[in-house]
Amino acid sequence: MNIENQNTNRIFGLDLIRAIAILFVVFSHIYYLIDDKNPLLIALSGLFGYAGVELFFVLSGFLIGSILLKKYIDNQFSKKELFIFLKRRWFRTLPSYYLILMINIVLVLIFQYPNYSIWKYFFFLQNLFQNNITFFTESWSLSIEEWTYIIMPLMLYFGGKLIANKKYAFLLLSISTIVFFHLFRFYNYMNHQVYDMETWNSQVKSIVFLRIDSIVFGFLIAWFYYFKKEHLKKYCVYLFILSIHLFFLQFLFMNLLGVEIITYPIYFHVFYFTLSSLTFALALPVFIFWKSAKGIFSNLVSFLSKISYSMYLLHYSIMSVVVKYIVSELGINFNKLTIISIYLVLTLSFSYILYRFYEKPLMDLRDKI
Template identity: 30%
Template sequence: MRNPGGEASNINKTFADRGKAMSLFGVTRMPGPNRSIELDFIRGLAIIAVMGFHFHSYPTGSAFIAAIEYPLKNFGHEGVNLFFTLSGFLVGGLLLRQYAQEGRIDAGRFIVRRIFKIWPAYYALILFHVIVGRHPTDTFLVQNLTHMQNYFGSSVAQTWSLAVEEHFYLFLPLLLILFSRWQTRVNTILTVLGAICVAVLIGRSVAVYNGDLEGTFFYTQYRIDSLLFGVMLAAIYWLKPGVYRGIAQRKGLLIAAVAGLVLWLVFGTRNASVDQSIGYTVQAIGYCALIVLTVEYSGRIRGSILYRVIGWIGVYSYGIYLWHSLALAPGDMLIRKAAAWHLPAIPAWGAIMLAQFAIAIVVGYVTTRAIEFPFLRIRDALFPAKRKAEVPEAAGRQA
């Protein structure tokens, strides 16, 4: 079967080139199997933003501490948006690689591998909450078991975004199966994905105009474009490598796009109606630029301690995301103790924030090692990844 888009020879040559240590993509490996430090660095940034947003802070009255806290306390939702776009890029890359190589999509195999990746740690969290009774079961159990918590609510609040991703894992393979049956050209794939994103933007803007800010924040039909922008980046990378190379070489444009993203995060997100309409689109475009800029141009700082620490945190980001709320109760206890003992405000603030980050990271590390990684080894033994193009699977293993 021919490759879609009539570009078989160019695509096959690109696969061969990329098999040589990802020369175009500039990705290096973290210690351990199948890791990419650049992508883990992006994950690390996202999970740090999420943790900082949720963790409880000790009041200091210090303008300096307020400046340090600003990105931590204001960009948690945006960290989730970054996760969405990165997930679309990685997961879309896994499917598009197969589509480009074979002209078809093995949706069943993809979904089974996703189940081994996502469900064990996720259902361990749900089982934990059932056993310890931190929340009444009628506030989360059915919703979470059916992956509909973003529509019906859940007291295990952080899981709403996982429902969006689960719906995406079903939607994207079905869409690509249609593309493969029609032997769709690459430009048509990008046009269709772009049209869906425009439709989502219009629908979300109408919902915001009608006052449905809760729906535009939680519902899949209003959030899936953040993932699809990542898929479009993956389509350009895998199926139009010349276009990707042209984008990657425009370093100044990428920096300008990321700078625009930062300005939007600082100023645009202050208005919820604007941010939850056009803002999600602005962020998705900016995050695509951030992904390309990081993987292509972060070589000079890749060896720094801070970069590698953030990358290491990114390795365990899924486990941390699932379990980080367990750090809130100890944080509240420390806040009460610090107030009762009249401790100096700034050192108390630092110790309390550090304790919450440490608890969340340690719990995420332990649960990842105890649950997620063993199931990934079982998955790879039962349903091994196809190795024609090794690196995308390596980069996407922790997607």
């Protein structure tokens, strides 16, 4: 399976994951757009936003992990091959990122937002060890992905020199990476405890070196898909059911039981992310084996999947800010549904334009080089 060839060999289930993830993320910022202070909406926004990003992380880990695993097993893991891998990844992610970054910088200057550490955004350093994000706030997750693209190939390259069996080297190194970052979160907890969700959001959840394992969980699914495909297919529904139970346990029942950051800071600082990543990773196999679908729903899912990266880049720091500003300047008393409708139409339209006339041509060019 050529995972990178998304135009000719798409898997419907993975498209559906992308579509669900981007809709979750977009929904999570609706409350900001309409200035809604409803506690339930804000709570749901936080949950949907977190779930959407975690789905992207695990899916990205599966896709990237599958590419690296195939190269690893086929002994195509030379320095030259690593460079080719990074070049293809960067062709896919960096051009759109830098374009949107420049637009964000223009908006920062227009609206006079805090703009220190702008240079860090160009090297994905804005949240490497500490949070220096003052604008383009959704870029925190992109930094985690970009650093994972560098760290994991290097981990496999050097680790493979110590372990002769490539099959189990990949699995062992992936598990070791997850354990390392889990323990690193514990070390960070022992030296930097937080007791409120706002600080947790900025100083724990969005720090690169506290979150890389979220993506590496997808590497484990890639390994089982490659070596234990029939077993994974046989049990994928059971894994999905287990995932649903873990989801409700973590995000509903534990809240009802009074598990809060003030009372159980170690859970939110250390175990919360590991359990979340495991939950979403267990849900992934059932979608991997959902190869195709037909009809309008399938076409809509495919469309949202294709433009999901453009939507992620545009939807919040650019589209919501601009729409909110324009509505305010016009002085027209739009109802909330109208504002949301305008926002969604504009976000979808500009995301398609970005994808069709910028992102896709560059990906086509990448495939020719």
